[in-house]
Amino acid sequence: DSGVTQTPKHLITATGQRVTLRCSPRSGDLSVYWYQQSLDQGLQFLIQYYNGEERAKGNILERFSAQQFPDLHSELNLSSLELGDSALYFCASSVGNPQETQYFGPGTRLLVL
């Protein structure tokens, strides 16, 4: 158990819908990262928050957004969902120092029908 929690574990929804994925980092970690794992694209970095502020952005679509709250939990919002958004979404956390290891949560498996 990495100490990072993600809810829900599974999510099935329809095209055009909006969903919210939630992540709680390990105790003491200030940075939260979101990654998407799909069959065709592999594991891709989406976005990073550090202590409530956006720090880095990767291959995140405009239909997706994220935020980190004062209690350091983070939410990833996916809207206008398409079939191709079906993937495993991981949250990871670290202390925030670039040399620190990122510990991954169990992931949320999203299926868009």
Next chain:
Amino acid sequence: AQKITQTQPGMFVQEKEAVTLDCTYDTSDPSYGLFWYKQPSSGEMIFLIYQGSYDQQNATEGRYSLNFQKARKSANLVISASQLGDSAMYFCAMREGRDDKIIFGKGTRLHILP
């Protein structure tokens, strides 16, 4: 160009044998970090081992060791005395400079045979 290359899509190894999973990387930044993660069929990503570019010695964590050859830009994972529970997908990954994000390779699926 691929930043992380894992040339072995799949491997079959007999239980108790040692395994080497290949990884080469591409960066011009002198400061970087290399990671290996394990992803079992249940889906979670498990951190295994880390090697910093300035580390003088190869990293080791229990049965895992990282064969770091800087000049060749190679960071192979060695698993000694493989076990059935080692069957999983293994990802090599890199972080460059002060960039926080991790770039992953496509992975190697390891099958340990009884």
